[in-house]
Amino acid sequence: MIRTGLYSGSFDPITLGHLDVIRRGARLVDRLVVAIGVHHGKAPLFSAEERQSMIEREAGAVVREAGCDLEVVTFDDLVIDAARRAGANFILRGIRDATDLDYEMRMCGMNAAVAPDVQTVFLPASAEVRHIAASLARQVAAMGGDVGHFVPPRVAEALVTRSRSAS
Template identity: 40%
Template sequence: MARKHVGLYPGTFDPVTVGHLDIISRATRIVDHLIVGVAVNAGKGPMFTLEERVGMVRESLEEFGTRAVARIEVMPFETLLVNFVKEMEASVIIRGLRAVSDFEYEFQMAGMNARLDNTVETVFLMASERSHFISSRFVKEIGRLGGDISTFVTPSVHDRLLRRFAEEG
């Protein structure tokens, strides 16, 4: 029996956007099983807790209508990425690129990960033309200022964001 090809798509997902979901959906075409790794990443000062972000990704996959949802697992992690990749028995890190400005950082990260473990490959997926401008940071900023963010996130994430903005006052 052939070995299952496992990929890992890491991120903070604060919040998960339709851009992330597009990358997730497309990544399932190149791996047999996809793990969406939700990072603690306290350095970014996330708006939502780790548990909330994991829940939002799971809910959003259902809402987004991802066909391969049965082959996707959502898991939190707070370790070095290459260690988590090995722990999950994955062989590929999936990264999304929105713009040329993303490339330099992602290129350095891929090089560092390869240096730490040369058995793990990094695959870059270009954001689709309908989502290349979407970022979690922009979604939060637009939403806080009263802009319409409903096309950038799923309905459940939209509701959570609006509740969080109301709590912030």
């Protein structure tokens, strides 16, 4: 049986924290599906296609190195529905702090009630990336700060360029 994990988020943009979860999650599954949430009421900085391309570029080698297959998809419904479509046995969630844990525990309970066959696996953030959030990286970029400590180099370039054009 192929173990498939689904890791969802907005990934606007993909950060070093996201890559930390992807790297460690890829060691646990045979196939990793990174699912980009597309919410029609929100205006992301990057389009779904741009985020998909960034994820494939930045995470591809990391996932292959773990001997895992990578698929990047979008979804606009419940994460559990995306997990079912992907054939996922596991939902992977990164935890940075107690606030994340509290929220993720509630989501885990809700998902377990709807789909008891899909398990949630929590991956605590590594110490060096625990402080990173995509929203903060966007704010730093918008204010002209150095985002090189939060996102991969090519993503930093795109983030700075996009932030300048959005101002």
